[in-house]
Amino acid sequence: MMNVTIRKYDISDAESIVNMINRDEYNLQKGMTIQEFERYLDDPGARSRDHTFVAVSYEQIIGYISLCFVETANGSKVDSFVAIEADWHGKGIGTILIQFILEHLKECAGKENSMLNFVLRVDSRADEMLETALLHDMQKRHVVLLLSNKELTSPNITHLMNGCYISSPTIKDAAAWAAIYNDAFNGKKTAESVVHEFNSSEFNSELYVLACNMKGEPVAFISAKLVGEVGQIPTLAVRRDAQSQGIGTYLLLEIIDRLQMAGAKEVTLSVSSTNTKAINLYEKNGFTPYAKRSYYFKKISAND
Numbered sequence: 138m139m140n141v142t143i144r145k146y147d148i149s150d151a152e153s154i155v156n157m158i159n160r161d162e163y164n165l166q167k168g169m170t171i172q173e174f175e176r177y178l179d180d181p182g183a184r185s186r187d188h189t190f191v192a193v194s195y196e197q198i199i200g201y202i203s204l205c206f207v208e209t210a211n212g213s214k215v216d217s218f219v220a221i222e223a224d225w226h227g228k229g230i231g232t233i234l235i236q237f238i239l240e241h242l243k244e245c246a247g248k249e250n251s252m253l254n255f256v257l258r259v260d261s262r263a264d265e266m267l268e269t270a271l272l273h274d275m276q277k278r279h280v281v282l283l284l285s286n287k288e289l290t291s292p293n294i295t296h297l298m299n300g301c302y303i304s305s306p307t308i309k310d311a312a313a314w315a316a317i318y319n320d321a322f323n324g325k326k327t328a329e330s331v332v333h334e335f336n337s338s339e340f341n342s343e344l345y346v347l348a349c350n351m352k353g354e355p356v357a358f359i360s361a362k363l364v365g366e367v368g369q370i371p372t373l374a375v376r377r378d379a380q381s382q383g384i385g386t387y388l389l390l391e392i393i394d395r396l397q398m399a400g401a402k403e404v405t406l407s408v409s410s411t412n413t414k415a416i417n418l419y420e421k422n423g424f425t426p427y428a429k430r431s432y433y434f435k436k437i438s439a440n441d
Contacts, residue, residue: 139194141230143237146189146201151175153198154191158220163260165430166218168364173339181329183207188245190237192230198222200230202238208325214254215242219266231269239273239437247439255437261429275433280410284424287403289393300351301384303391305342306358308332313355314347321374343395348384359388361396361404368396370406373415385418393422 146154151171158166158174166174178186183205192200200221207214217238221230235257246253257275259266270277306314311331318326334340339362348357356379361370370392375385393404407430408415 139228141192141194141199141233143190143192143234146178146186146191146203148175150191150198150201154201154220157198157201157222160223161220163262163428164220165258165260166220168362168367168369170339173337176333176337176339178203179333180205181333182327183330188241190234190241192221192234194225199225200234202234204238204242209323213251214256216256217258219257221265227265231265232272235269235273239435242437243439246437250439253437255435257433257435259431259433261431267431270433273435275435278432278434281407281430281432282410282416282426283405283407283428283430284419285403285405285427286393286423286425288423289397289401289404290423300382301348301356301387302351303346303348303388306335306345306347308335310347310355311335314358317355317358317376318372318374320376343399344392346388346391346395348388350379357384357388359392361392363396363399363401366400366402368393368399368401368404370404373406380414385415386422389418389422 151174155169155171155174158164158169161167178189185203185205188204188206190202191198192202201219203218205216205218207216219231219234221234239255242253242255255275257266257270259270312328314331315326315328318324335345341362344361344363346359347355349355357373357375359370359373361368363369370389373385373388375388396404404424406419406424408419410416410429
């Protein structure tokens, strides 16, 4: 019988967790640093620090799970971030962690008298998480394609500016940055959360680009980070009334050029499988799919 216990996260666990994340080539958070992990736990409104747990066997951390509470137009969503030590893959640690979290969220739902939507991301290359999702009767809601561009070029993109200009965002742009995101994705990002991100030691002003129209109104942005020789683009957002004007293409090619100059040999990003407009944009600019990430949901209430 496995000797596995689950306890609440302590700051002394950070190094072990970050090392575990970065050894997992499929992990969504790969490239994490201790400073970035700690910053993530204190993202305003996410409540992650109080809802992060580690699985321990004989004093060794063998897995972790962290929750991020997000208010959306459809209610409270609880995203999860999971990592399991490589030697423990296929031994049921994922199932143990998810079962613990489901019970934990049931208690939270009871205390808050609310319905929670728990989300588990399942990579198409990781069978254990898929088995765990199905075991707990989770329902697949949507699929994200993971795309990669390994044939980087430096095209002349001046002609694509199309009546807009770009700059590196500062704290004063936080409200506009959040507003663009919320308009593009029907989200509820706050300016406070953006300020928290911009104040991070991981923030690189060369890899965050804000686009404004000729009236000086912020209409789009793109953000990126460099992990080794891989550039990652977490977000490209264009305000709906500014879409189909070439701004997204301009920002994408601009950030690829910046990543390449910073040393990237490959650039990756993700996109909803139903967002055909964005998929066409990425494929026209050298990106091809290499994997999928499915989002499994489970509604949780105190009465479940």
